[in-house]
Amino acid sequence: MTAIIIVGVIILLITGGALMAGAIMFKELFVRKPDDGSTNPTVIQQALEKMRQNAPGGQVDGVKTNDKFAVLSAHVNDPKIMIPVLEAKLRWLTLLEKGEIQELSVTAYDGITLAGYLWETAGSKGVALLVHGYTDSAAGMAYLAEEYHRLGFSVLSVDCRAHGKSGGKNITMGYTDAKDVARWIERIQELKGSQTNLILHGVSMGAVTVIQALNEKTALESADTIRGVAADCGFSSALDQLSQQGTVIFGSSPVIQLAIRLMLAGLSTVNYLRCGFFYSQDSARNALIRRRELATQKVPLVLFHGENDAFISPDMAHQLEEAAGSEKVLKIHVPGAPHIGSYFYDKAGYMEGVRKAFGI
Numbered sequence: 001m002t003a004i005i006i007v008g009v010i011i012l013l014i015t016g017g018a019l020m021a022g023a024i025m026f027k028e029l030f031v032r033k034p035d036d037g038s039t040n041p042t043v044i045q046q047a048l049e050k051m052r053q054n055a056p057g058g059q060v061d062g063v064k065t066n067d068k069f070a071v072l073s074a075h076v077n078d079p080k081i082m083i084p085v086l087e088a089k090l091r092w093l094t095l096l097e098k099g100e101i102q103e104l105s106v107t108a109y110d111g112i113t114l115a116g117y118l119w120e121t122a123g124s125k126g127v128a129l130l131v132h133g134y135t136d137s138a139a140g141m142a143y144l145a146e147e148y149h150r151l152g153f154s155v156l157s158v159d160c161r162a163h164g165k166s167g168g169k170n171i172t173m174g175y176t177d178a179k180d181v182a183r184w185i186e187r188i189q190e191l192k193g194s195q196t197n198l199i200l201h202g203v204s205m206g207a208v209t210v211i212q213a214l215n216e217k218t219a220l221e222s223a224d225t226i227r228g229v230a231a232d233c234g235f236s237s238a239l240d241q242l243s244q245q246g247t248v249i250f251g252s253s254p255v256i257q258l259a260i261r262l263m264l265a266g267l268s269t270v271n272y273l274r275c276g277f278f279y280s281q282d283s284a285r286n287a288l289i290r291r292r293e294l295a296t297q298k299v300p301l302v303l304f305h306g307e308n309d310a311f312i313s314p315d316m317a318h319q320l321e322e323a324a325g326s327e328k329v330l331k332i333h334v335p336g337a338p339h340i341g342s343y344f345y346d347k348a349g350y351m352e353g354v355r356k357a358f359g360i
Helices: 001-030 039-057 069-073 079-098 136-150 175-192 206-215 217-221 238-250 254-275 286-291 314-324 348-356
Strands: 101-107 111-117 128-130 156-157 196-202 226-232 302-307 329-334
Touching: 001 254, 079 101, 079 136, 101 175, 111 136, 111 175, 111 226, 128 136, 128 175, 128 206, 136 156, 136 196, 156 175, 156 302, 156 314, 175 196, 175 206, 175 217, 196 206, 206 238, 206 286, 226 348, 238 254, 238 314, 286 314, 302 314, 302 348, 314 329
Parallel strands: 128 156, 128 196, 196 226, 226 302, 302 329
Antiparallel strands: 101 111, 111 156
C-alpha cells in the first residue's frame, strides 16, 4: 500500500509539474501581448534604421551566431530579409493612411472580430488572400502584396486572431486560424461574387493556416475558383515544431527529451482548457493527407522552404511534401535561405514558381 501511495504521489507531482510548465509556456508563447512593433510606423522606421546600420556585418546588437536562441531567430537579424520587409511595411502603412487600402472586418465562428485590409487593383484578375506568421501582422505580408498587385490581383492581407487589430487573446498556431480564413473567403465572395478567382498565400504559421484551410467546408465548395495555394516554410505540426525548438535550446539527451515531452503534454492540455483543442488533434501534415481525397486535391500547391531554416527544420518540409503527394504540387527549396527567407534569397525563382503553378 505504501508503495502505491508513493507512486501515486510521484505521478501527481510529475503531472502537476508538467501542467505548471505548460501554463508558463502558454503564457509566454501564446497569450497576446501589447505590441505595436508591426503596425507603428515610428517603431518600424527605427527598426529599419537600426538594421541598415548593422547591415554590413549581417547582425544586430552583436548577436552571436552560436547562441542557441540566436540560431532560431537568425532570420530576424538578417538584413537581406528584414530591410525589404520593413521597407514594404512602411509603404503599406502609407497606402493605408492615404485610404488606398480599405479596412474590413468579419466575425469569426466564435464571435471574435477579425481585421483585414483590401488593396484593390484596377481590372483585377481575382483576390490574393495573404496570411502572416507568428507575432506579425497583415503589414508583414506587404512585400508579397506588392508582387500580387503587380500581377493584376487585388490583395486582402489579414491580421490573424490575437495579432494586429484582430480580436482574441490566444494565438492558435493555425488551428482556428484556418476557420478564420474560410470566413475571409466568404467575405471576398460577398464583395466580389462566388466565382472570383482566389489565391491563398501564407508564411510560417500562415503557411500552416492556408494548408489547413483547404479542408474547410468553404474552401471545398470554392475549390474550382481557388487558382492556387502557396505555403512558405510551414511546420508539419505544432508539437513537432515546439519539440524541435526545445531540442535546439535544451539538448537531445533522453532525460531532456522526456522533460520536453512532459512539458508539451502540459502545454497541450492548457491549450485545450483555453482554446478548446489539443495540439495532437490536427496538423498541416494530416490536412495534406486528407486533401488528397477531397475536392481541393486539384488546387495547385506550392511548398517553399529555405535550406538553412533553423527555426522550422527542412525535415518538416519533407514531411509536408510527402503528405501532399505529387499531383499539382510544386516543391521549391531555396539554397542558403533561413526561415521566411525563400523570397528574399531568390525573388525571381520564387515568383516564377507561383506564376507557373497558378497559371497567372
